[in-house]
């Protein structure tokens with residue numbers, strides 16, 4: 001039971017690019033690593049226009065479903081999988097990560113935890129990017145969101161895994177709130 | 183013909199109308215509204231559907247770890263990064279990061295970025311003609327200690343103009359990025375300075391429609407933190423949401 005009220009969030013603003021990105025931020029594994037996959041997508045607004053000033057973060061299990069608890073995301077050593085990645089969007093609104101497909105944690109469907117920040121977005125947004133179900137039964141969350149569940153599942157394309165984020169309007173991504181959030 | 187930018191009075195009226203409706207509703211809000219029209223950039227960038235309730239599971243019950251390997255302790259001092267002394271009012275900003283149950287968030291990453299004393303960012307898209315300071319980058323990082331305390335030495339940022347409306351100025355602020363012990367605690371916010379005359383005029387600050395909630399973003403001047411003849415001290419504590427793991431699970435993991 002929470003006793004303290006959380007500090008309010010605020011927009012990331014337009015000027016984070018010289019502060020938050022770091023070398024290797026979007027390469028959870030080096031390109032060419034066995035099993036490496038590209039997770040990518042575009043962040044768009046309510047008019048379908050791409051956001052050039054969004055920041056997407058992912059947090060994920062390793063392929064065996066183990067939650068990494070290792071340091072080194074900001075100074076990658078080339079072999080430690082830390083499970084954390086950060087990618088600012090480019091001029092076309094696109095973000096990219098080179099990573100490994102997450103495994104199932106405690107029997108749940110595998111997914112990437114995703115956080116989205118942007119100029120114009122007054123608070124961060126959480127969502128999940130599930131791996132393609134490939135015949136698996138949807139879990140409780142996917143079932144509960146009904147016909148919007150597709151916005152939470154990545155698609156396999158010629159580059160790897162595609163997960164677009166639509167902040168508003170047609171195909172608006174399902175964003176999540178957790179107990180304790182207000 | 184390009185439309186005339188709107189005046190501060192137009193924005194003020196919208197801020198006041200929303201504040202009035204909030205008072206009438208009588209339901210406490212503690213976070214900013216994402217749908218807050220006076221901040222014009224939010225119009226097309228806020229979700230229109232309510233967020234969906236999820237119980238955290240798997241990876242969401244944990245947070246990424248950062249350590250000595252990630253951060254150089256010198257990154258917490260923004261006044262030494264370029265060799266020379268930056269222009270402006272030198273300050274210490276420190277505080278504790280705790281979760282909703284008051285437990286310290288230990289050994290976790292805090293990142294900050296800010297304008298220089300003249301209100302200018304080292305960012306290619308910052309059009310404010312105030313001078314850059316060759317001795318100041320405005321970027322800092324540190325890890326909280328075992329008590330959840332973070333600490334940065336920096337200079338007080340200046341207010342700066344932006345183009346939300348005619349004569350729009352942001353109150354002086356430092357951007358803060360925070361991680362908790364759970365993924366669900368991840369947040370980014372801004373710290374302000376006491377008594378700023380721009381508070382009432384700023385749609386980003388006012389997007390937190392509850393006055394008590396807004397004040398949680400305002401640091402306090404702490405004379406005991408000031409160092410004679412060196413710097414001014416400010417204190418600002420941060421509360422993340424509650425952790426979903428039990429203390430037992432945390433012990434198991436250490």
Ligand SMILES: [Fe+3]
Nearest residue numbers: 013015355357
């Ligand atoms: Fe700013």
